[in-house]
Amino acid sequence: MFSYQQARELVILRTTALSREAQTESISLLKALGRILAQEILTDRDYPPFDRSIRDGYAVSAVDTQPGATLRCVGELKAGDTPCMRVEPGTCIQIMTGAALPEGADAVIMIEHTQRSGDAVTLDRAVPPGQHVVPRGSEQSAGKTVLVKGTRLGFAQVAAAAQVGAAQIAAYRKPRVAILSTGDEVVEFASTPGPFQIRNSNSVSLAAKVTGLHAEAILLGNAKDTHDDLRAKISAGLAADALVLSGGVSAGKYDLVEPVLREFGAETVFDAVAIRPGKPVVFAVCQGKPVFGLPGNPVSTMVTCDLFVRPAMEILSGAAPTPVPFLEAVLTERMQEKPGLTHFLPAFLEFGDHPRVTPLRWQGSGDVIAMSGANCLLVIPPDRETIDAGERVHVLPR
Ligand code: AMP
Numbered sequence: 001m002f003s004y005q006q007a008r009e010l011v012i013l014r015t016t017a018l019s020r021e022a023q024t025e026s027i028s029l030l031k032a033l034g035r036i037l038a039q040e041i042l043t044d045r046d047y048p049p050f051d052r053s054i055r056d057g058y059a060v061s062a063v064d065t066q067p068g069a070t071l072r073c074v075g076e077l078k079a080g081d082t083p084c085m086r087v088e089p090g091t092c093i094q095i096m097t098g099a100a101l102p103e104g105a106d107a108v109i110m111i112e113h114t115q116r117s118g119d120a121v122t123l124d125r126a127v128p129p130g131q132h133v134v135p136r137g138s139e140q141s142a143g144k145t146v147l148v149k150g151t152r153l154g155f156a157q158v159a160a161a162a163q164v165g166a167a168q169i170a171a172y173r174k175p176r177v178a179i180l181s182t183g184d185e186v187v188e189f190a191s192t193p194g195p196f197q198i199r200n201s202n203s204v205s206l207a208a209k210v211t212g213l214h215a216e217a218i219l220l221g222n223a224k225d226t227h228d229d230l231r232a233k234i235s236a237g238l239a240a241d242a243l244v245l246s247g248g249v250s251a252g253k254y255d256l257v258e259p260v261l262r263e264f265g266a267e268t269v270f271d272a273v274a275i276r277p278g279k280p281v282v283f284a285v286c287q288g289k290p291v292f293g294l295p296g297n298p299v300s301t302m303v304t305c306d307l308f309v310r311p312a313m314e315i316l317s318g319a320a321p322t323p324v325p326f327l328e329a330v331l332t333e334r335m336q337e338k339p340g341l342t343h344f345l346p347a348f349l350e351f352g353d354h355p356r357v358t359p360l361r362w363q364g365s366g367d368v369i370a371m372s373g374a375n376c377l378l379v380i381p382p383d384r385e386t387i388d389a390g391e392r393v394h395v396l397p398r
Pocket residue numbers: 181182183185186198199200201202203246247248249250252294295296297298366
């Protein structure tokens with residue numbers, strides 16, 4: 001049986017091999033957060049475009065400055081003004097943050113280091129050339145790369161694109177991900193279940209996750225545990241860029257997902273991973289598409305989605321897969337788990353200088369309510385049967 005790291009590596013390898021250069025679309029920068037850039041973005045001019053003052057004070061020639069020196073203030077420059085006056089020897093110009101340094105000046109002395117009386121400005125110190133000035137082009141010169149193709153656009157990246165005037169950008173098209181739950185007992189989440197039926201929470205958690213990963217979720221509803229219904233709905237799902245199923249992958253008599261996928265020519269890459277919850281997880285390649293058969297217990301569905309679906313979504317989006325974002329925390333109570341499997345347990349992480357993590361009481365992998373109170377998964381490695389309070393453990397924030 002594969003470890004989760006090996007299984008993840010297989011998902012990454014196989015999905016990378018499948019994904020052709022994703023299609024691109026032109027989108028408004030305001031809709032671009034989280035998307036993957038499909039073009040290079042260049043500076044349209046020097047940055048800063050002029051020698052920029054980064055303090056409120058006086059533009060001076062550094063050679064004129066010394067403690068006790070008095071300069072005559074001959075004007076004022078605020079941000080946006082065109083500097084048309086020169087700083088001649090013995091003079092200065094009042095300047096605001098963001099304004100362009102005038103000719104003849106090479107430094108700014110902060111207002112706090114001066115005293116003003118009429119147009120006389122007395123300095124309490126000398127300043128070196130370049131003080132509080134960011135020279136033109138020092139951040140980046142015109143025509144240079146700001147953002148490379150393949151960058152995921154976070155808030156700083158959209159700000160950089162905005163600064164250089166990239167109002168419309170080319171982004172990779174979002175992958176379309178079909179989501180199909182399975183099970184005779186499963187009813188639509190908006191309906192009232194019979195006494196022994198359950199509402200479909202998996203399609204909702206999967207759609208939420210996939211949408212959060214900047215893919216487009218296509219909800220195909222629920223398939224009954226019959227060959228015919230599974231066949232029809234899997235066939236529809238294979239029209240998308242990827243298919244994610246929940247349920248029907250264990251060893252039960254009505255767990256038919258794998259056999260039906262095989263009818264479509266699927267190659268099973270793995271159908272068990274040494275984790276709990278989520279051990280019977282299936283990853284297959286079918287008609288050139290990645291297909292995930294996630295175990296139906298809702299916490300298993302969420303854990304396996306985080307571990308295995310996520311890197312595939314990143315690759316199909318045109319991005320490099322990101323490593324599992326583990327943090328370290330101190331365990332607050334002793335734990336004992338079955339060795340041989342990596343456990344991912346709902347837990348509560350207290351952030352701060354010394355993060356602490358406490359496992360939550362839960363009733364196993366069907367316990368969505370316990371999971372909804374968790375802000376992380378606590379990771380117990382397969383070679384540890386017990387971990388003592390006070391030991392450092394890995395957690396996966398959610
Ligand atoms: P399965 O993997 O099909 O054996 O399902 C395992 C457990 O997960 C069963 O108790 C199911 O009722 C539950 N389950 C399966 N599908 C869903 C779903 N879509 N939403 C919520 N629970 C589900």
